[in-house]
Amino acid sequence: MLLEISGITSHYGRIQALRGIDVEVREGELVALVGANGAGKTTLLRGISGVQPLTAGTIKFDGKDITRMPADARVALGIAQVPEGRQVFGPMSVEDNLRLGAYRRKGDDVEADMKRMYDMFPILFKKRELPAGTLSGGQQQMLAIARALMSHPRLLLLDEPSMGLAPLLVQEIFDAVVALKEAGTTIFLVEQNAYAALAIADRGYVLETGSVVMSDSGKTLLADERIKEAYLGL
Amino acid sequence: MFAELLQYLFAGLTSGAIYALAGLGFAIIYNASHVINFAQGEFIMIGGMATSMMVAAGLPLPLAIALAVVVTMMVGVALEKFAIEPARNSDVVTIIIITIGASIFLRGLAQVVWDKEFHSLPAFSGETPINVAGATLMPQSIWVVGISVLVIVALWWFFNRTLFGKAMLATSFNRLAAQLMGIGVKKVLMVSFALSALLGAVGGIVVTPITFTNYEAGIMLGLKGFSAAVLGGLGNGLGAIVGGLVVGIAEALASGYLSSAYKDAVAFVIILFVLFFLPNGLFGKKGTDRV
Ligand SMILES: Nc1ncnc2c1ncn2[C@@H]1O[C@H](COP(=O)(O)OP(=O)(O)OP(=O)(O)O)[C@@H](O)[C@H]1O
Ligand SMILES: [Mg+2]
Numbered sequence: 001m002l003l004e005i006s007g008i009t010s011h012y013g014r015i016q017a018l019r020g021i022d023v024e025v026r027e028g029e030l031v032a033l034v035g036a037n038g039a040g041k042t043t044l045l046r047g048i049s050g051v052q053p054l055t056a057g058t059i060k061f062d063g064k065d066i067t068r069m070p071a072d073a074r075v076a077l078g079i080a081q082v083p084e085g086r087q088v089f090g091p092m093s094v095e096d097n098l099r100l101g102a103y104r105r106k107g108d109d110v111e112a113d114m115k116r117m118y119d120m121f122p123i124l125f126k127k128r129e130l131p132a133g134t135l136s137g138g139q140q141q142m143l144a145i146a147r148a149l150m151s152h153p154r155l156l157l158l159d160e161p162s163m164g165l166a167p168l169l170v171q172e173i174f175d176a177v178v179a180l181k182e183a184g185t186t187i188f189l190v191e192q193n194a195y196a197a198l199a200i201a202d203r204g205y206v207l208e209t210g211s212v213v214m215s216d217s218g219k220t221l222l223a224d225e226r227i228k229e230a231y232l233g234l
Numbered sequence: 235m236f237a238e239l240l241q242y243l244f245a246g247l248t249s250g251a252i253y254a255l256a257g258l259g260f261a262i263i264y265n266a267s268h269v270i271n272f273a274q275g276e277f278i279m280i281g282g283m284a285t286s287m288m289v290a291a292g293l294p295l296p297l298a299i300a301l302a303v304v305v306t307m308m309v310g311v312a313l314e315k316f317a318i319e320p321a322r323n324s325d326v327v328t329i330i331i332i333t334i335g336a337s338i339f340l341r342g343l344a345q346v347v348w349d350k351e352f353h354s355l356p357a358f359s360g361e362t363p364i365n366v367a368g369a370t371l372m373p374q375s376i377w378v379v380g381i382s383v384l385v386i387v388a389l390w391w392f393f394n395r396t397l398f399g400k401a402m403l404a405t406s407f408n409r410l411a412a413q414l415m416g417i418g419v420k421k422v423l424m425v426s427f428a429l430s431a432l433l434g435a436v437g438g439i440v441v442t443p444i445t446f447t448n449y450e451a452g453i454m455l456g457l458k459g460f461s462a463a464v465l466g467g468l469g470n471g472l473g474a475i476v477g478g479l480v481v482g483i484a485e486a487l488a489s490g491y492l493s494s495a496y497k498d499a500v501a502f503v504i505i506l507f508v509l510f511f512l513p514n515g516l517f518g519k520k521g522t523d524r525v
Pocket of ligand 1: 012015016017035036037038039040041042043044084192
């Protein structure tokens with residue numbers, strides 16, 4: 001088991017955002033987490049990355065208890081996140097954004113990795129010297145994904161990568177996610193676009209107001225009547 | 235006529251360079267934490283006082299300077315570690331008040347460890363004035379401006395050419411994303427205090443042969459550095475430099491053409507002017523960043 005979350009809770013002041021969550025992700029899997037606005041998806045991902053305090057529960061990564069580990073050490077262990085809203089370093093160049101993605105990595109193959117990212121997203125190569133803030137939403141999303149990949153993650157956390165993008169770009173982002181999975185990256189994908197996420201996922205979890213209410217294979221969830229009604233608008 | 239103006243400009247540039255260094259110190263800490271460190275002036279004082287005291291005790295000037303810079307940086311790191319860090323979950327206003335408390339404490343400490351007298355340093359390369367078009371330029375002024383330029387170039391290199399410098403900048407642009415890249419924001423905060431202390435110390439040391447120093451010298455220098463930073467747009471490096479020069483030259487002109495009684499008032503007038511009419515400063519980004 002690469003990621004093992006048991007019983008975690010988290011609060012914003014008196015508001016409880018997570019109410020005892022159990023989630024598991026195996027090496028090589030693509031696991032989707034779907035749920036409506038405000039269900040707690042972002043809070044869960046931030047908890048995994050160590051930038052949102054937890055009030056109970058444990059997180060194990062590769063068998064090791066990381067519940068109290070600071071965020072920067074988790075990146076060094078191999079947990080990378082593409083945060084909600086992309087969060088690129090707007091005034092810095094595309095290239096510097098990528099370089100900072102490799103901040104925690106030892107070794108000097110950063111340039112080679114950057115080249116791989118440019119091969120994956122050629123538009124980033126064209127714009128490599130421009131401030132990241134001048135890129136379009138879709139390009140910023142590609143940059144955010146490439147930046148996270150620069151750390152050679154063992155687990156990639158994606159928070160709504162399709163949010164606010166035109167349908168064509170959504171397709172491009174989901175294709176990139178599938179390609180990453182096929183290349184062996186373990187992915188935990190958060191989406192409001194439940195249909196697209198479950199369609200490419202090995203397994204899925206459904207989150208409602210801070211609790212996991214269903215979990216099964218992606219296919220089974222897609223076929224489930226309750227899911228169809230609540231999330232797929234069918 | 236022209237010689238007189240030139241004379242004032244020399245004086246303005248000299249003090250402006252010190253204000254620019256102090257303004258950069260404010261900017262670096264502000265960027266790392268959104269905190270305005272009102273102990274910045276005390277870094278300037280400690281740099282000058284420590285050097286004077288060590289020279290008076292018989293140490294050669296270069297060694298005294300190096301030690302004083304190290305001591306000031308250690309004070310900066312200690313301030314972060316023991317006063318700012320424990321309060322990191324408090325709101326920014328609380329932390330700013332802590333820095334005001336720290337500045338009072340450091341002044342008291344300087345009084346106890348050293349004394350209340352004024353101290354000076356020998357000029358680095360003699361006191362023979364240089365005549366420039368009828369105005370006199372003291373060699374120490376050249377040291378002040380030259381070293382300030384060197385420090386600013388080194389700082390530019392650090393923030394634009396080294397990975398850690400870029401990580402510090404990235405933290406100021408987006409703290410959450412920086413954490414997700416594995417940048418240790420605690421370390422960033424500590425280095426920002428060390429760097430700001432370094433800037434203060436260097437300014438305090440090079441200017442002491444001209445202005446003298448005592449345990450209270452940091453109050454005015456800090457306030458003028460603050461007005462430089464505010465004028466340039468808090469957190470903007472280039473702005474702090476331009477702001478420092480503007481404050482320095484404005485006060486030199488005011489004390490030359492009006493009365494030296496107005497010298498210190500200029501910085502306050504500039505702060506008020508900026509707060510009322512230019513809340514983002516000359517170069518500050520528009521937006522709702524808290525001040
Ligand atoms: N900074 C905050 N302060 C207070 N409450 C918050 C904060 N951030 C989130 N919440 C609350 O916590 C709950 C979970 O929010 P979270 O952002 O994790 O949901 P989400 O599933 O990611 O939603 P979305 O699909 O809109 O991104 C919501 O009720 C939200 O209002
Ligand atoms: Mg969210």
